[in-house]
Amino acid sequence: MHILGISGSPRKGNTEWMVARLLDVLAESGHSTEIILLRKLNIRNCNGCLACDIGGKDRKGVCKIRDDMQDIYPKLIEADIIILGTPVYFDMLSGMLKNFMDRTCAIWPKLEGKKLAGIAVAEEGIGKAVDNLKTYANICSMEWAGQVTALAKLPRAVAGDAALNARIRKLAKKLDDQRY
Numbered sequence: 778m779h780i781l782g783i784s785g786s787p788r789k790g791n792t793e794w795m796v797a798r799l800l801d802v803l804a805e806s807g808h809s810t811e812i813i814l815l816r817k818l819n820i821r822n823c824n825g826c827l828a829c830d831i832g833g834k835d836r837k838g839v840c841k842i843r844d845d846m847q848d849i850y851p852k853l854i855e856a857d858i859i860i861l862g863t864p865v866y867f868d869m870l871s872g873m874l875k876n877f878m879d880r881t882c883a884i885w886p887k888l889e890g891k892k893l894a895g896i897a898v899a900e901e902g903i904g905k906a907v908d909n910l911k912t913y914a915n916i917c918s919m920e921w922a923g924q925v926t927a928l929a930k931l932p933r934a935v936a937g938d939a940a941l942n943a944r945i946r947k948l949a950k951k952l953d954d955q956r957y
């Protein structure tokens with residue numbers, strides 16, 4: 778399977794570490810993986826023009842905004858499993874990840890049937906962040922494949938947490954098993 782991980786944190790922090798770790802474990806099982814760090818890309822806000830919406834379900838998948846999202850569309854369509862990672866901001870997903878989600882307006886019907894797993898990190902509580910990811914999966918008719926959450930504040934505080942590593946391995950095994 779091809780597994781695409783997306784980190785929606787603006788810093789080289791815990792979300793990024795966890796998404797990368799999950800992909801590493803999946804790569805050990807022979808899957809091809811790729812991580813996309815939204816913080817490094819130029820992805821503008823959806824401008825609401827709805828030009829991508831023409832054709833409804835049969836839309837051509839063309840967003841008029843020419844930025845780094847154009848390279849991501851085919852990667853999303855080709856992936857078997859997508860992992861979305863977010864820091865928790867005000868009990869919700871990050872604006873960076875939400876902005877990315879909004880820009881999938883052009884192609885979201887093409888995500889139908891794919892599996893979606895979530896990563897979320899908060900200092901004190903995950904709030905609605907995992908629910909936000911599940912809502913996206915539901916709207917896109919994707920299959921929710923599970924999540925790993927962690928509590929941490931400083932960048933990379935999660936690295937070296939053995940119990941967390943075990944939970945990441947458990948999710949990887951679940952994703953691996955779902956191949957059959």
Ligand SMILES: Cc1cc2nc3c(=O)[nH]c(=O)nc-3n(C[C@H](O)[C@H](O)[C@H](O)COP(=O)(O)O)c2cc1C
Nearest residue numbers: 786790791792864865866867868899900901902929
């Ligand atoms: C703007 C902002 C809002 C935050 N809101 C929350 C929150 O509502 N609840 C919480 O527990 N932590 C909150 N945090 C803390 C982050 O979730 C925490 O530092 C987390 O480790 C960030 O993940 P990252 O290292 O992947 O960026 C917030 C941090 C920022 C910068």
